[in-house]
Amino acid sequence: MSKDREKILQVENLTVSFRTTQGMVRAVRGVTFDLYKGETLAIVGESGSGKSVSSRTIMGILAPNGIIDDGKIMYEGQDLTTVDEDHFHELRGNKIGMIFQDPMSSLNPIMRIGRQITEGMLLNGKRYKNRQKALYAEDRNIYKEILHNIDQLKKNRKKDLKVIKEGTSTKTVAEVNTLFNQQFAEKLALVKPAKAKFHSSKKAAGIKAKADLKAETERINALIAALDKADDTYKEKKEALKEELRRYIKVTKKEAYEKALKIMDEVGIPQPDRRFRQYPFQFSGGMRQRIVIAIALTASPDVLICDEPTTALDVTIQAQILELINNLRVERNLSVIFITHDLGVVANMADRIGVMYAGKIVEIGTSEDIFYSPTHPYTWALLSSMPDLDSKDRLVAIPGTPPNMLFPPKGDAFADRNIYAMKIDFERQPPMFKISETHSAATWLLHPDAPKVNMPDVIKVRIDRMLAQSEEETV
Amino acid sequence: MAKQESRTPVLSVRHLKQYFTSGRGKNKLVIKAVDDISFDIFQGEVFGLVGESGCGKTTTGRTIIKLYEPTDGEVFFLGQLISAGTEGNKEAIRRKKVDIASKIKDLKLQMKEELTNDPEKAAEIKSSYNQKIGVLRKEKSEFIEEQKIDIHRRKQTVEVDYDLMRNMQMIFQDPIASLDPRMTVKEIVAEGLRISGEKRDSVINEKVNEVLKTVGLLPEHASRYPHEFSGGQRQRIGIARALIVAPKFIIADEPVSALDVSIQAQVINLLNDLRKTLGITIMFIAHDLSVIKYFSDRIGVMYYGNLVELTSAEELFLNPLHPYTRSLLSAVPLPDPRYEKKRKRMVYRPAELHDYKTDTPKLHEIKEGHFVYANNKEIAEYKKVLK
Numbered sequence: 001m002s003k004d005r006e007k008i009l010q011v012e013n014l015t016v017s018f019r020t021t022q023g024m025v026r027a028v029r030g031v032t033f034d035l036y037k038g039e040t041l042a043i044v045g046e047s048g049s050g051k052s053v054s055s056r057t058i059m060g061i062l063a064p065n066g067i068i069d070d071g072k073i074m075y076e077g078q079d080l081t082t083v084d085e086d087h088f089h090e091l092r093g094n095k096i097g098m099i100f101q102d103p104m105s106s107l108n109p110i111m112r113i114g115r116q117i118t119e120g121m122l123l124n125g126k127r128y129k130n131r132q133k134a135l136y137a138e139d140r141n142i143y144k145e146i147l148h149n150i151d152q153l154k155k156n157r158k159k160d161l162k163v164i165k166e167g168t169s170t171k172t173v174a175e176v177n178t179l180f181n182q183q184f185a186e187k188l189a190l191v192k193p194a195k196a197k198f199h200s201s202k203k204a205a206g207i208k209a210k211a212d213l214k215a216e217t218e219r220i221n222a223l224i225a226a227l228d229k230a231d232d233t234y235k236e237k238k239e240a241l242k243e244e245l246r247r248y249i250k251v252t253k254k255e256a257y258e259k260a261l262k263i264m265d266e267v268g269i270p271q272p273d274r275r276f277r278q279y280p281f282q283f284s285g286g287m288r289q290r291i292v293i294a295i296a297l298t299a300s301p302d303v304l305i306c307d308e309p310t311t312a313l314d315v316t317i318q319a320q321i322l323e324l325i326n327n328l329r330v331e332r333n334l335s336v337i338f339i340t341h342d343l344g345v346v347a348n349m350a351d352r353i354g355v356m357y358a359g360k361i362v363e364i365g366t367s368e369d370i371f372y373s374p375t376h377p378y379t380w381a382l383l384s385s386m387p388d389l390d391s392k393d394r395l396v397a398i399p400g401t402p403p404n405m406l407f408p409p410k411g412d413a414f415a416d417r418n419i420y421a422m423k424i425d426f427e428r429q430p431p432m433f434k435i436s437e438t439h440s441a442a443t444w445l446l447h448p449d450a451p452k453v454n455m456p457d458v459i460k461v462r463i464d465r466m467l468a469q470s471e472e473e474t475v
Numbered sequence: 476m477a478k479q480e481s482r483t484p485v486l487s488v489r490h491l492k493q494y495f496t497s498g499r500g501k502n503k504l505v506i507k508a509v510d511d512i513s514f515d516i517f518q519g520e521v522f523g524l525v526g527e528s529g530c531g532k533t534t535t536g537r538t539i540i541k542l543y544e545p546t547d548g549e550v551f552f553l554g555q556l557i558s559a560g561t562e563g564n565k566e567a568i569r570r571k572k573v574d575i576a577s578k579i580k581d582l583k584l585q586m587k588e589e590l591t592n593d594p595e596k597a598a599e600i601k602s603s604y605n606q607k608i609g610v611l612r613k614e615k616s617e618f619i620e621e622q623k624i625d626i627h628r629r630k631q632t633v634e635v636d637y638d639l640m641r642n643m644q645m646i647f648q649d650p651i652a653s654l655d656p657r658m659t660v661k662e663i664v665a666e667g668l669r670i671s672g673e674k675r676d677s678v679i680n681e682k683v684n685e686v687l688k689t690v691g692l693l694p695e696h697a698s699r700y701p702h703e704f705s706g707g708q709r710q711r712i713g714i715a716r717a718l719i720v721a722p723k724f725i726i727a728d729e730p731v732s733a734l735d736v737s738i739q740a741q742v743i744n745l746l747n748d749l750r751k752t753l754g755i756t757i758m759f760i761a762h763d764l765s766v767i768k769y770f771s772d773r774i775g776v777m778y779y780g781n782l783v784e785l786t787s788a789e790e791l792f793l794n795p796l797h798p799y800t801r802s803l804l805s806a807v808p809l810p811d812p813r814y815e816k817k818r819k820r821m822v823y824r825p826a827e828l829h830d831y832k833t834d835t836p837k838l839h840e841i842k843e844g845h846f847v848y849a850n851n852k853e854i855a856e857y858k859k860v861l862k
Contacts, residue, residue, distance in 0.1 A: 046735045047706075285528065314527045314762040319806040319820050341736055344765070344808040348815040367812040385740035387769035388809055389792060394747070395769070397740035401705045470813040 008335045009035040009058070009303055014071035014081075016053055016062065026408045027053045029359035030071070035303065040329060040336040042346040042367075044382070045356035048402055051339045054356075055305045057081075058337075059098050060088045075303075082148070093120055097301035101308040103288035107280040113291050114276035117263070118256035121298050125251025128209060135205035136198065143191075143198040150187050153180060213249070220245045259298065267294045267324060286317035293324065297332075304329075305337045310345060322349055343382055347371060352438070355379050358403055358413030365439030372463055374455060376441040377418045384458045390465070396458055412444070420445060420453050484515040484551075485724050485756045486539065491548035492560060493531070493538050508534040510780035511548070513838065516724075521750060521757045523771030523788070525764060525803070530777045532760045533648075536726045539758075540645050541635075549629075553723070555639060559629035564622045575615040579608050641671055644717035648729040650709035654701040660687075660712055661697035667720045682719060690715045690745060707738035714745065718753075726758045731766060743770060764807045768792060773844075776800045778825075782838060786845040796847045796857045799823045829853070 016028040028050040035041050043051045056062050058073055060080060073080040075095070083091065100106040108116060124130075157180045163169040164176070224241050227234055246252050257276070264272035267290045280288055289309060296304060306325060310318040326349060329336050338349055346353055347367060354364040355378060363376040374380055384396040400417045403409050409416070415425035424444050433446035445453050454460070493509040509531045516522045524532045538545050538558070547560035586604040590597050644667075647653035654663055664686060665679050673679055684694040690711040701709055710730060717725055727746065731739040743766065750757055761767045767774060767788075774791050776784040776799065784797040795801045802823035809815065829836070834850040841847050841857055849857060 046737060315764060315803060315806045316527055316823075319808070322808075323820070342808075343736070343810050347810050347812045348808055348818070371810055371812050382736060383810060385737050386810070387740075387743075387765050389765055389768055389807065391769055395740040395744055397744055398737040399741075401707070401738075466811045466814065470811075473817070 005039075006037040007034045008037045008075070010072070010074040011035075011054070011058070012072045012074070014054060014057060014073065015069040016050070016057055017067050017069055018063065019065045019067060020406075023406050025405050027066075027359055027405060028057070029408065031356070031359070031361055033354055033361060033364060035335050035337060037302075037335055038329070038333050039351040040326075040338055040349050042338040042340065042350035042353045043356055043361075044340060044343055044346055044353060046341060046402055048405070049356040050359040050405075051356045052307055055098070055307055055337060055339055059096060059305060060085075060092055084144075084148075087144075093296075093301070094124060094299045095301055096303045096305065097296035097299065098305045098307065099289075099292050099296050099309045102312050103285060103292050104280070104312075106292055107288060109280055112277055112279055113283070114257070114260060117260045117276075117291065117295050117298060118253070120295065121251050121256040121259060122253070124299065125256070126249075127247075127251065128213060128249045131212075132205050132209040135208060136201040139194075139198045139201045143194040146187060146190050146194050150184065150191075153183055153187065156180075216248050217245060260294075263294045263297050264291075266328070267291075267297070268320075269294070284317075285313055286320060289313065289317075289321055290324065293321075293328070297328065300332070301334070303335045303337070305339070307339045308341070309338075311340070311342070318345070325349070343371075343386065344388075355382070358408065359405060360413065360442065362414065362443070363439075363441040365435070365441075369436070369439040372467065373439070374459065375435060375439075375446065376443045377420050377445070378414045379441075380455050380459055381417070383462075384456055388462065390462075391458075393458070396456065412442075422450065482517040485518055485553060486516040486758070487551040488515075488535075488539065489513050489549045489551070490563075491535070491538060491550065492546045492562070493534050493543060494546045494562075507780050509538065512777075512780075512782045513548075514775055514782060514785060516756060516758060519750075519754055519756055520772040521759055521770055523767040523774040524758065524760045524777060525762060525767050525774060526777035527762060527803075529779075531780045532777050533728055535777070536645070536728050536758065536760050540643055540726055541640070552643060553639065555635075556629075556632055557635045557640065559632050561626045561629050564626045564629070568619055568622050571615060571618050575611050578611055582607055582611075637671065641667070641720045642723040644720065644722040644725050646710075646713050646717050646725060646727040646730045649733050650706055650713055651701075651733075653713055654709060656701055659698055659700055660692075660704075663701070663712060664697070664715045664719055667716060671720055683715075686715045686719045689718060689749070691741075705738070706734050707741050710734060710738075710742050711745065714742075714749075718749070722755065724756045724758070726760070728760045729762070730759075732761065732763065739766070746770070764803065765809075776803065778823075781848055782846075783848040784846065785838070790842075790845055794845070794861060796841065796845075796860065797849070798828050799825075 011031060011033050014028055014031045015026075018025040018027055031050070031054050033041065043054070045051045053062070053066070057066075057068060058080065060083070062068070068081050071081065075091070080088075080091070107113070157176060160169065160171065160176045161173065164171060164173055220241050224238055227237055227241075231237070243252065243254065247255055260276065261272045264275065269275055269287060269290055275283075280291070283291065293309075304325075309325070310321050313321060322345065325336065325338075328334060336349075338346070340346060350367045352364065352366050353370040354361045355370065355376065356362065357378050363370065363374065363379050370379060371383075374383060381396070381398045385398055387395060398417050403413050403416065409426075410429075411427045412418070412421070412425040412430055415421040418425065422444055428444075430442045430444045430447075432440045432442045434440045435446070444450055490511050490513055491509055492507070492511055495506045495508055497504050497506070512535065514522075524535065526532045534543070537543050539550055541558050545558055545560035547563040549556055549560075550558040582604055586600060589600055658666075661680075661683050664683050668679055668682060673682075683697055687694055687696060692708065692711055692715065696704075696708075701712065704712065713730070730746070731742050734742060746757065747770065749755055759767065759771055768791075771788050773785070773787050775782050776791070776797065778799045784791065784795070784800045791800065792804065795804055798821070802821040805819065805821040809818075829850075831850060834852060836848050836850040836853070838846050838848050839854055841849075841854060842861060847854075847857060
């Protein structure tokens with residue numbers, strides 16, 4: 001994992017809560033990770049550890065009661081947490097695709113799968129309009145940015161005033177107000193010219209697009225007129241030219257159909273032309289998951305988020321789907337975020353692995369780091385609680401249950417279930433300790449003052465055996 | 476495995492078939508969920524049943540515990556016939572009827588040819604033929620009578636003794652859907668006990684508390700409702716419900732598939748303890764091979780209604796013979812990245828691998844305690860592999 005690789009997505013200190021009748025549920029509490037181009041990052045954790053919430057936040061499909069308290073998600077130079085819904089349409093699906101867990105409930109049961117695959121292409125395929133939009137996008141963004149800043153100013157003043165009311169701030173009301181008035185006036189002066197520029201460029205864009213369309217129409221018509229009417233293929237040629245004109249305006253149904261067949265073939269659906277007109281119930285579980293993948297791929301995204309794509313499938317089908325995702329990643333140079341609770345699945349897929357517990361990443365590293373030299377007690381517990389094909393001894397179960405995130409624990413969230421827990425674990429949250437260039441973990445055991453604790457024998461024995469085996473084979 | 480003969484089977488399944496039909500007439504569709512499987516489960520062992528979804532492993536479990544009426548075949552539990560299908564007898568009767576009818580028709584045609592104008596001779600021929608037909612008819616009615624007696628015998632199993640059946644209990648896959656949300660834990664757990672005729676509250680309370688302790692819950696949990704528990708605890712309630720009537724045999728239908736990894740280990744450990752302390756025989760249905768290898772003594776592999784391989788857990792992983800077993804084993808992911816990078820998955824394509832047109836396969840004991848579904852040609856090949 002060299003440093004110079006391009007980071008495609010950066011998540012910094014992401015904090016998400018849900019407002020419920022019982023109070024605020026702290027689902028994600030400061031998650032930080034980078035996703036490099038072309039790699040697979042796996043996020044592993046139990047249900048309720050916040051792994052799905054993190055990915056949904058990246059996609060901008062958080063439930064209405066979910067609030068992003070803090071943090072940034074940087075993608076292509078913009079912060080996804082501040083992008084408004086209008087604008088998010090251009091990213092969601094097109095740039096960042098998602099595959100959901102249950103292939104039955106993520107497909108519409110009364111819609112032919114062909115229509116479901118082409119739906120996105122047709123909706124996003126208004127080429128004429130999109131070109132027009134692209135012409136004035138810059139001015140529009142400047143204008144929107146100013147409006148957003150003004151909103152932010154107002155919000156900040158409100159927050160400051162509230163703090164003053166509670167009596168915990170050193171500032172006075174007058175100070176806050178004068179600062180606000182000054183900044184507000186500055187921004188307000190910018191609004192009018194920006195708005196005017198936006199509208200004028202929008203108008204210009206409309207005129208230019210119309211002119212372009214006219215020129216294109218004339219060009220095509222001239223080509224049609226130039227065709228030899230006596231030719232046998234006259235009709236077909238004329239139709240092809242007309243189709244070209246239609247495709248200039250939008251993605252036509254025919255075009256979408258052709259592309260859908262290609263993608264269906266790519267994800268391994270046999271006889272795509274026949275399958276195109278069938279309904280989801282006519283497909284098996286594995287085939288349905290392939291369709292979900294096909295839908296995600298239609299827009300050629302850069303980032304693919306897979307939210308437990310194989311949990312509902314059995315071993316053989318799971319292996320097929322994992323192979324498919326891996327092949328697609330290599331062919332299309334995708335960056336994949338792979339969310340699962342099964343560590344076994346991850347060993348095959350992931351370049352890097354992040355282990356999540358109670359809304360935090362507790363250990364992150366390359367898959368060799370996590371599987372051959374795990375350091376966090378939770379990772380140890382996860383690894384030792386699953387039987388492999390050689391285990392015969394009693395399984396080491398993790399006692400107790402994950403904490404209730406309505407009342408997140410003060411110290412390390414795993415302390416209650418951790419047999420290695422020290423006094424400090426119950427009082428203060430451990431920071432991320434760096435173990436190597438690629439590997440870091442959040443546990444006080446790594447602190448220089450901590451007693452030396454070795455990983456449980458079960459895992460030690462297993463890792464030694466695995467390493468010995470792989471060395472044996474290479475020799 | 477060596478002392479197999481001396482061990483008593485708790486459960487014997489013989490030629491079990493379970494077909495589901497849908498539609499009528501032209502649209503009639505018969506789904507052969509379980510198609511002629513036979514196996515024994517011995518005292519104190521864990522018998523694992525593995526296969527992909529839709530292969531009929533859950534149907535097998537449900538038919539054994541009489542949630543379905545089998546289409547054909549017999550199930551013996553503790554030496555007693557508890558469930559049997561009659562479709563085989565009906566089929567035999569149908570075939571006999573057609574057979575006899577065609578024979579009679581042939582005879583009549585023969586008679587017509589032989590009949591001459593001589594009235595005396597004609598009468599003689601007629602009487603001799605009528606006699607032959609009479610014999611056939613009698614044979615038919617006797618056969619039908621025989622089959623009907625057998626059908627009657629099999630049908631009596633519909634109302635089998637409760638005291639016997641309470642020795643067989645089931646643990647279901649989904650711990651959320653299988654518990655009634657409007658009943659308290661005590662009501663859920665005690666239900667089986669009440670149905671078996673226990674009316675004294677003091678006894679019920681005592682037994683519920685005892686069984687809750689056995690599965691690692693507290694007596695004060697008895698008054699709570701299922702939604703107040705986590706997934707692992709709910710599955711413990713399901714296990715407690717099965718245990719309260721002190722069964723000898725438990726069918727566990729994917730008891731850990733719906734649970735988180737860390738909780739799975741708790742439940743598997745619990746089942747393992749119960750089996751050691753209470754000596755319960757378990758039939759364990761799952762699709763996770765590493766779990767089933769860890770937990771089972773013997774494993775049966777199912778593929779589309781057929782048992783394709785049946786042997787001890789070690790033997791199955793050491794010498795997998797049937798190509799489907801091998802493809803299943805090659806698909807198991809392990810927590811070992813270097814191994815995973817090299818793992819090659821085998822694909823099972825029955826149409827290319829087997830030629831069952833002339834030589835039909837059956838379950839064949841290829842080595843002591845190692846059964847494989849194959850035809851004669853394949854058996855010879857497998858024997859070579861084993862050597």
